Amino acid sequence: MSESSRWLAALWRPFSQTRRAETFTAYALILPALIGFSLFYALPTIRALELSFTDWNMMRPPKFIGFDNYVKLWHDGRFWNGMKLSLYYVLLNIPLQTAIGLFLAVAMDRLTRSIFVRSVVLLPYLLSNVLVALIWLWMLDPLLGVVNHLITSLGLDRQAFLGSPNQALATVAGINIWRHMGLVAMLFLAGLQNIPRNLYEAAMVEGATEWQMFRHITLPLLRPVMVFVLVTSVTGSFQIFDTIAVTTAGGPQDSTNVIVYYIITNAFSFNKMGYASAMSMVLAAVMVLYTLIQMRVMRASDSDLA
Amino acid sequence: MKRTTLWVALGLASSFGTAQAVEVKYMLWDANQLPAYQQCATDFQAKNPDITIKITQAGWNDYWTAITTGFVSGTAPDVFTNHLAKYPEFAKNEQLVDLAPMIARDKLDAGAYEAGLYEVWGRDGKQYGLPKDWDTIAFIVNMDMAKQAGVSLDDLNNMDWNPKDGGSFEKVVRKLSVDEAGNNATSDKFDKSKVKTFGFQTPGGGGMMGQTEWSYFAVSDGWKFHDKVWDNNYYYDDPKLVETISYLAGLPDKGISAPYEQTKSLGPDAMFVGGKVAMIPQGSWMISYFKDNAKFPTAWVPLPKGPSGKRATMFNGLADSIWVGSKVQDQAWQWVKYLGSADCQSVVAAKGVVFPAIKGMADKAMATQKAAGVDSSAFITMSKEQTFLAPIGDNGSQVDDIIKTAFESIYIGKADAAATLKDANANAKVNELGK
Numbered sequence: 001m002s003e004s005s006r007w008l009a010a011l012w013r014p015f016s017q018t019r020r021a022e023t024f025t026a027y028a029l030i031l032p033a034l035i036g037f038s039l040f041y042a043l044p045t046i047r048a049l050e051l052s053f054t055d056w057n058m059m060r061p062p063k064f065i066g067f068d069n070y071v072k073l074w075h076d077g078r079f080w081n082g083m084k085l086s087l088y089y090v091l092l093n094i095p096l097q098t099a100i101g102l103f104l105a106v107a108m109d110r111l112t113r114s115i116f117v118r119s120v121v122l123l124p125y126l127l128s129n130v131l132v133a134l135i136w137l138w139m140l141d142p143l144l145g146v147v148n149h150l151i152t153s154l155g156l157d158r159q160a161f162l163g164s165p166n167q168a169l170a171t172v173a174g175i176n177i178w179r180h181m182g183l184v185a186m187l188f189l190a191g192l193q194n195i196p197r198n199l200y201e202a203a204m205v206e207g208a209t210e211w212q213m214f215r216h217i218t219l220p221l222l223r224p225v226m227v228f229v230l231v232t233s234v235t236g237s238f239q240i241f242d243t244i245a246v247t248t249a250g251g252p253q254d255s256t257n258v259i260v261y262y263i264i265t266n267a268f269s270f271n272k273m274g275y276a277s278a279m280s281m282v283l284a285a286v287m288v289l290y291t292l293i294q295m296r297v298m299r300a301s302d303s304d305l306a
Numbered sequence: 307m308k309r310t311t312l313w314v315a316l317g318l319a320s321s322f323g324t325a326q327a328v329e330v331k332y333m334l335w336d337a338n339q340l341p342a343y344q345q346c347a348t349d350f351q352a353k354n355p356d357i358t359i360k361i362t363q364a365g366w367n368d369y370w371t372a373i374t375t376g377f378v379s380g381t382a383p384d385v386f387t388n389h390l391a392k393y394p395e396f397a398k399n400e401q402l403v404d405l406a407p408m409i410a411r412d413k414l415d416a417g418a419y420e421a422g423l424y425e426v427w428g429r430d431g432k433q434y435g436l437p438k439d440w441d442t443i444a445f446i447v448n449m450d451m452a453k454q455a456g457v458s459l460d461d462l463n464n465m466d467w468n469p470k471d472g473g474s475f476e477k478v479v480r481k482l483s484v485d486e487a488g489n490n491a492t493s494d495k496f497d498k499s500k501v502k503t504f505g506f507q508t509p510g511g512g513g514m515m516g517q518t519e520w521s522y523f524a525v526s527d528g529w530k531f532h533d534k535v536w537d538n539n540y541y542y543d544d545p546k547l548v549e550t551i552s553y554l555a556g557l558p559d560k561g562i563s564a565p566y567e568q569t570k571s572l573g574p575d576a577m578f579v580g581g582k583v584a585m586i587p588q589g590s591w592m593i594s595y596f597k598d599n600a601k602f603p604t605a606w607v608p609l610p611k612g613p614s615g616k617r618a619t620m621f622n623g624l625a626d627s628i629w630v631g632s633k634v635q636d637q638a639w640q641w642v643k644y645l646g647s648a649d650c651q652s653v654v655a656a657k658g659v660v661f662p663a664i665k666g667m668a669d670k671a672m673a674t675q676k677a678a679g680v681d682s683s684a685f686i687t688m689s690k691e692q693t694f695l696a697p698i699g700d701n702g703s704q705v706d707d708i709i710k711t712a713f714e715s716i717y718i719g720k721a722d723a724a725a726t727l728k729d730a731n732a733n734a735k736v737n738e739l740g741k
Contacts, residue, residue, distance in 0.1 A: 058378045059399035142568035144580050163567035252570060253714045268371050269703045271395065293398060 017031035052278035069278035083286075085169060086238050087277070089258055092173035094236045098175065098229060101184025106123035106214065107191045108185065118189075122182040129179070129291060133246035137162065137177045162247050172243050172256060184229055191225030192218065227298040234294070235287050246299040259283055307463040327358045328637045330437075331734050333383040334361070335369040335624035338594055343655040346523060357627075357637045362604035365559060373583075377401055377631065384632035385641055387437050388625050390426060390696045391515065391706065396627070397434045398700060400483040403628040407468035414646075417664045426695050429536060432561060433456050435625025436646035439654065441590045442619040442688040449603040451584040455481040455490060462585075465610035469553040471520055475610040479505035483562040491562050498561025501707060505562045507583040508554055509573040511723035513706035513715030514540075514734070515696050517620050518587050524550040526612020531697035538699045545724075551721045555716050555729075566717040590685040591660055606684040616690070623663055661685065666686040705734045 052069055054062035073079045103123055124132065139145045139181045140161040148158050195218065203213050220224075241260040246252065250257035250265065257265075259279070267276035334343060340363050347359035362383065364372055370392060376382030388396070396402050406428075409416070416424040419437045447462055457478055480491035483587040490496045491505065512519030514531075518577035521531075529546035532539055540548065557563035568579060574586040576593035579599045587609070588596070596604060609617050626645050628638045644650050651662035658674030661667070668686055675682045699705065712730035715721040 045727055057399060058374050059396070059401050139569055139570050141454075143564060143582050153621060158559075158568065160567035160570075161567070163570035165567075247571070251710075251714055253716050254625060254711060265707070268374065269707070270505065270701075271703075288536075 083263040104185035105188030331383040334387040388627040440623040444684040467610035471547040525618040617691040
């Protein structure tokens with residue numbers, strides 16, 4: 001029996017009085033989130049699904065056109081280019097961000113309990129996305145920015161960063177790694193502190209090296225946290241928009257015209273709300289599929305500690 | 307600060323107004339112009355105690371999103387400042403009130419505005435906006451750098467340009483381009499890999515209008531966007547434009563402009579203020595920006611004469627439009643009429659932020675700027691040379707996107723200008739764009 005059917009069966013199992021009371025409390029606690037979810041996610045999604053079958057420029061009533069928008073996006077090179085760029089972005093962004101976050105977490109766990117250090121690590125994440133993007137836009141400016149000033153004073157060539165079609169996407173990824181690594185580190189740190197210390201003590205008695213302990217104790221026991229980090233950061237990263245809107249506006253030469261930016265351009269610049277909705281639906285489907293696969297592969301709900 | 311003042315002013319105005327006053331919502335994007343129009347609103351309310359004007363200002367991008375989503379939600383402003391690149395689509399989708407009947411009824415004189423400003427806001431006998439201001443393009447020069455380079459104001463005022471050798475324009479630009487060793491670009495010793503200050507910087511590609519980027523060079527070479535407004539058969543593949551763009555794209559290779567990929571982020575305005583470039587093109591709406599931000603003596607000079615023997619500039623203007631969904635269209639029209647009247651435009655002129663649309667008022671704006679220490683006569687000079695209008699056609703935002711991407715390929719990707727523009731022009735003509 002699959003996990004989901006077991007879960008469904010559990011739901012219909014006759015409850016004892018206390019179980020009923022508990023269930024009531026549980027739903028009451030979920031309710032605020034559920035209202036928010038329905039109002040701001042579920043309803044707009046249903047509406048967008050509806051719109052994805054229409055031709056709508058926001059100024060005239062929507063016209064039903066069946067699957068035309070979906071057929072169109074299948075043949076739209078810029079849609080696939082956007083999907084491809086978003087995927088590249090995830091590959092540029094996630095491995096490094098996760099690795100740095102994990103390294104920082106392990107280092108903090110081993111070396112310090114200082115609140116100050118943790119605050120500093122988390123600081124970039126506390127700044128607004130737009131602010132972070134603006135700070136880096138100025139710092140990375142080829143002619144006026146401090147980064148190129150350092151590069152050229154070392155006798156190296158000036159780098160265009162956000163202005164170059166070859167570097168722009170990687171630069172955006174770099175900016176967001178800087179912003180997010182602190183948060184990832186905090187999540188891992190919380191996970192690390194759940195790992196019983198006696199496991200390490202036992203390992204040390206057996207003469208395990210630091211790397212062996214990391215590989216065979218820390219990493220496996222961090223799996224639930226790892227799944228959470230990967231699912232949320234990959235879906236978030238695939239939907240990168242804000243940094244690009246501030247720094248490159250999809251350019252140069254479409255090199256950062258990632259899928260969400262392309263969708264927004266269609267919706268609010270070209271006034272093609274129906275087409276934009278259809279693309280959003282495809283994107284959402286891809287994300288759901290990814291999440292299911294990820295949960296399956298990583299056996300997210302099982303913990304090795306249980 | 308400006309906003310606070312506005313809200314206080316509005317608060318006072320509304321508390322003194324009569325309880326039955328009808329509210330007309332007005333929106334604009336340029337924060338610099340807000341004080342002038344707030345003054346107009348105050349004057350208007352004094353004359354029309356039954357109408358209250360509520361002004362909202364939002365930055366360019368948010369502005370257009372707010373307007374279009376407002377059409378759907380029913381919250382769009384009754385009156386809003388409109389732009390030539392945006393209004394055709396609104397008009398086509400019947401979102402704008404045709405002002406022609408009211409103009410005829412109230413016997414407004416379209417001839418009161420500077421030539422062409424009224425006409426560009428009309429199509430097939432309908433009128434979608436009443437002109438409020440105009441702008442032209444000129445160069446702004448860092449006069450400290452000009453002095454050091456031995457370039458006089460007279461030299462700058464009398465430049466000519468051609469796409470073959472750049473004419474006296476390029477000679478001036480070469481003198482203004484200086485490397486780290488102090489050699490300028492007229493010298494053989496000039497090291498173009500170590501340029502300290504560049505002579506000239508265009509903002510690069512630009513979209514379909516190329517208003518501050520390339521349109522004035524191309525038109526002074528005998529090029530045109532299309533035969534008439536609303537004609538979607540553009541000439542972006544014309545050899546005249548190809549040679550102009552090839553010339554401009556080649557400036558960084560000579561070391562007299564920075565490579566486009568290095569200027570894309572912050573743009574020439576920041577470079578100019580930061581002392582990295584001696585001369586840049588800009589529009590008259592930026593006069594006060596440079597007055598406030600450039601910490602060195604500057605001069606506005608007319609654009610160079612092209613092979614046609616004339617200087618050329620886009621002559622662009624904003625107008626106020628009324629939304630069809632407005633429930634107070636009569637009051638909205640009173641406000642639009644007032645915005646386009648001599649009463650309001652003289653207030654705008656006195657603030658010196660933009661040149662008003664009514665004939666003769668520009669001199670007043672120039673006098674204000676002169677008193678503030680800025681000689682803006684170059685823009686007036688340009689308005690009397692060969693002026694051309696912005697290209698107006700359907701699906702502007704998509705055509706703009708196509709042309710922008712094509713220019714980026716030429717400037718950054720070093721793509722062949724003729725082939726790239728041929729493709730772009732073909733794509734821009736496609737009738738499928740709107741679908």
